[in-house]
Amino acid sequence: MMRLDLSVTKNPLEDAPAAAVVPLACRIMLAALSGALLCIPWLIPHLYWTAWFGWVPLLFALDRTRLPTAMMLGWVTGTLCFAGASNWMVEFAINLKGLSLPLSLGLAAIFWLYAGLSVGLACLVYRWLARAFPGFDVLTFTFSVLGVLAFYPLLFEARFAEAQTQFLPALQGVDLVGAQGLDAVMLIVSVLVFHLLRRRPVWFSGNRAVNVGAAGLVAVWFVYGLSSLNAWDTRVAEWETRRIGLVQPNDPVTLALPKPAPGFSLESPEEMLATERLIKGGATWVAWPEARYKGYFEKYSVRYGYAQRLEKLGVPLIFHDVENRWVEGEHQSFNSVALLGQDGKLADTYRKVQRMPFGEYLPAFFSLPGLKTLSNLFLGEFLRELSAGNGHAYFNMDGMQVIPKVCFETAFPTFVAESVGTEGEGKVLLFLSQDNWFGETTQPFQHRSMSIVRGVENRVPMIHLINNGPSVVASPSGRIITGSRAFARAEMLVDMPFSTESGGSFFSRHPQLFGRFVFIVLGLMMAAALWRDITRRRYTTSPAL
Template identity: 60%
Template sequence: MSDSTSDFLAADAHAQRRYAPLTRVIFRLLLAGLSGFLLCVPWLSASLYWVGWFAWVPLLFALRDTRPWAALLLGWVAGTLCSAGGSYWLAEFMVNLKQVRPLLSTLLALLFWCYLGLVIGLGCLLYRWWVRRLGGWDLLAFPVAMVSVMALYPMLFKTHFADGQVDFLPALQAIDLTGAPGLDAVMMLFSVLIYRLLTPRRSPAAAYSRLAQGTAWALLALWLGYGYINLYEWDRRMQQWDTRRVGLVQPNDAITLGIPEPATGFTRESPPEMLATERLVAAGAQWVAWPEARYKGYFDDYSVRDSYARAITRHGVPLIFHDVERRWVDAQRISFNTVALLDEQGELAAQYRKMLRMPFGEYLPEPWSWPLLKGLTDLVFGEFLRPLGAGSEHIAFDLNGMRVVPKVCYEAAFPGFVAEAIHTDGAGKMLLFLSQDNWFGETSQPFHHGNMSILRGVENRVPMAHLINNGPSLVTAPNGRRLASSEAFNRAELLADVPFSEQAGGSFYSRHPQLFLNLIYGLAGMLILLAGWRGRSRVRRRGRRCSRKTRPTGN
């Protein structure tokens, strides 16, 4: 072999050694990015729910043999791409709600996506720290790390990967025991099992525990077996129930920052929703609901209250609607997002004030409300539309034995909060979510919002209606089956026959909404203690080996 050829081969080998680490880093980042994309796919299209069960596999390959801080970076990349893909509508939302310039809105959305992405990064860091210290345990470590960090990480919206599974009804049924975090954990466990099947065994020390793997597969079989049995058992039970015909008005009102003028040809006293209500009553509706939408003036104007009372008295059917309520509280004028119930005589029978307000939309959370920072937030977000007061209690509207539990807007995103409203007396209850999602434009957000509400109904085993101003509105049975739905971004009037029993409703999760998460926290604490003990034991063994090597030997 000539000298030139030898020099060339030596240079090539040197280049490979030099650039191999960079190539591996790029490959790991690509795998993390692929997982980030796959994780958000079911949020964008519920029919692709199956993607979510495999979505973690590329990230698990990217994390293989990495140190915890490298895992943090890889998980952050995956999480940021997942957040950006699943909530791409956030930039348009800030433009519509706060009149923020598009470029600034995009930059703020990017910061928010990076913040949300960190939750997966922190979960990956904890997972790799456990696996490196414990020499395995990934079947338990990965779901526990991710679910615990997701539950504890401060977020505006508690989003779950289970939200994309509404078309996979058997998988939903066991969330009446665990809530949505349980399905998140099961999906993650499945990804780890697939990762194990695709990972070759490299040494006897890395051989997989047959007992642990068999237990994991058995747990998956139990979850889905419970789901298939309960899905059809609920179908059978509901065939014996009575039905209530519910009317939902979807007006598709345009968004506005100020108090809008009445629709053309209508007045505040006689809005188009009232005309739609009369048509629904004529079709047999036993009660009617309107969504969170335009200002109605019911609490401000006597003429509106009187006109509503006379209209409802004529047809004798209760009406549920949303409006802004202004009250004096401690010498201050406070506004509330209020849901009102008018009985068959048109009298105000009950009202629910929204309890969970939207940060930066309906109030300024601390520390942003402190005087030192308020000027900055006003500069970035603009003046508030209307700072709102928070309600103090859950309310159930009694409609001839059916107890309707109203919730407003993104209250549907919090499983534990909704479970508190159903609690231990769920019999005869039905969830009703009223929302105004036109702020997000014609995007996937209203669909994702509705998916959250479907999970809340299954978790608590009650019928559920999610009425969105711009649609799609939907009604589901206690097992998640859709009973009726409307098209998105259109006006619609929806009738649904809802199976109902005064003796049925509520679930194990309704009564114990924190039990599963407390179990996860307990397992996380156990793994932390065990990993810490293993780490100290390893240091002591290394110290003993070093002392033996340096000990002087006699002749």
């Protein structure tokens, strides 16, 4: 009997034997090269350009590979990238528990392997989508990486854009689509370079149209960036300035409650003496960074001592402390930021909302019997169970609305954007951090870069005061106004440009829009790919007529 063959024609780009084209060892080396190129900007910021081509070797490695191989190659790239960018985890483990270097390295390696798997899964999704949309890598690869990295459970979402703070023209577009949008542009550039270098005929006419459209999008991004940067530089130059005092004490790392410096007390700390000097220099308000313990909320003598000194100085003070309160009959602790007014009295308080997993709370999974014992054994006193605050706060400084945030709240773009909100005029972001747990590594510099991007996303002036430095003050364009040395004490008087009529952006009004767009596009492509696979199986397994 005649058999009707309705099978789908095999695409020439699909599932060719890996060894027939490029040996697996060469593919692994290409994947490793991508990992190195992607992490270099985190270590050497002026080499930011390497990340724009960082995905190209991986794309060559993935070309015509089967799904398990694609996942393994992506895992290699991701693991090396995260290991290089977060090398400071080794120093953190040593400072936290006094572990040996080999043991700390082993524990960090477990995290790097876990984090790197996110890139491996992204490559798995990409190669699967490439079967349904061969040649359309500019869509399938870009949205696979963006979607999987956004969905994958990490402490913070990976944002390669946050290593681009020295490439200001490229950074400006984040006020429309956030750091994830710049990640997308960087991925598109890598895919376009990949297409140019491999010199393979275009199998589908749609491929050429999509690539041309993607190249046009990149061009528009940079035209917008250059014009926007110039416009913001001109605008900021016309603003008034406010003189602000910042204290960077460089406190030593300790799990125990720190003792005051010799000659000082909790009631009259060393930071207060620095505050007096800054006020004599003309500071209209002063800020201290995140600290282990000040005793302000617990001890009346400390509150009285602060009030006496500040009432004489007549200048507001912002500082961080641990706050213990009874809430509905339950004792709770908060990571809090206090505002003392010109009279020295408590005027407002912000309680940290986005807590640090394993530092300020234990995720539900790790609270299970057995796992909680292990978590407490490793984390020890470093884990301080803190409650989350219930909202943002706005400290009014003579028309300046200061938005205080604590430590790694900088790593949550949507959260920070929501704090700026739909009415961003006159607002300033103030991040208070303590990064001395990570030693003299690249981590504080990376933390500073995160905060600069948050300022550009929301088009507001930004202050990031880091206990051990490098502290920074940046304009809404990301241009640094002033900064301090890392791992040193500093007292800074900053004339910060400010306008009551400027602030806010499209991103601060719609912070989730681009992320939802990514998931929608990726979901549609995955649904189409799944339908294609089901249809192909149905036709290839149909009985003979």
